[in-house]
Amino acid sequence: MVRVLLNATAAGALQNGRFPQGGSFPNGAIVFKEVRPSATGAPTLYVVMVKDRDNARAGNGWLWAEYTPSGTTVFSVDRRGSACISCHQRDGGTVRDLVRTFERQR
Numbered sequence: 001m002v003r004v005l006l007n008a009t010a011a012g013a014l015q016n017g018r019f020p021q022g023g024s025f026p027n028g029a030i031v032f033k034e035v036r037p038s039a040t041g042a043p044t045l046y047v048v049m050v051k052d053r054d055n056a057r058a059g060n061g062w063l064w065a066e067y068t069p070s071g072t073t074v075f076s077v078d079r080r081g082s083a084c085i086s087c088h089q090r091d092g093g094t095v096r097d098l099v100r101t102f103e104r105q106r
């Protein structure tokens with residue numbers, strides 16, 4: 001079970017609640033995913049993308065990281081999205097600035 005949250009900067013890139021194909025998120029956009037074992041279970045993993053094109057640790061314009069809720073780093077931002085980007089380029093990812101959740105909207 002996942003829940004995806006956007007900060008106001010990221011949400012500002014939506015049009016009528018959808019991310020337009022071919023669009024891009026502005027610097028400062030934060031896309032945050034909680035992973036839970038069930039709808040009522042506590043989150044077990046926080047997964048984060050932060051748009052920061054000029055940051056040396058960015059991969060394809062985003063900072064990529066994973067943390068446990070207690071703050072342990074699972075995937076370091078220093079890895080520049082090396083385990084993330086190829087999958088985020090699949091399917092509709094390339095036309096949605098590598099953010100994949102909007103593919104699931106009907």
Ligand code: HEC
Nearest residue numbers: 002031033047048049064065075083084087098099100101
């Ligand atoms: C095997 C494919 C795959 C890999 C590898 C992967 N992701 Fe994702 N990610 C997805 C898909 C598909 C979604 C859409 C929501 C969902 O299904 O969970 C997603 C959703 C996300 C989201 C919510 C925003 C969005 O794109 O929808 C974040 C943040 C995220 N992933 C970060 C990461 C990070 C950081 C890594 C590397 C540590 C990573 N992902 C690796 C497939 C992948």
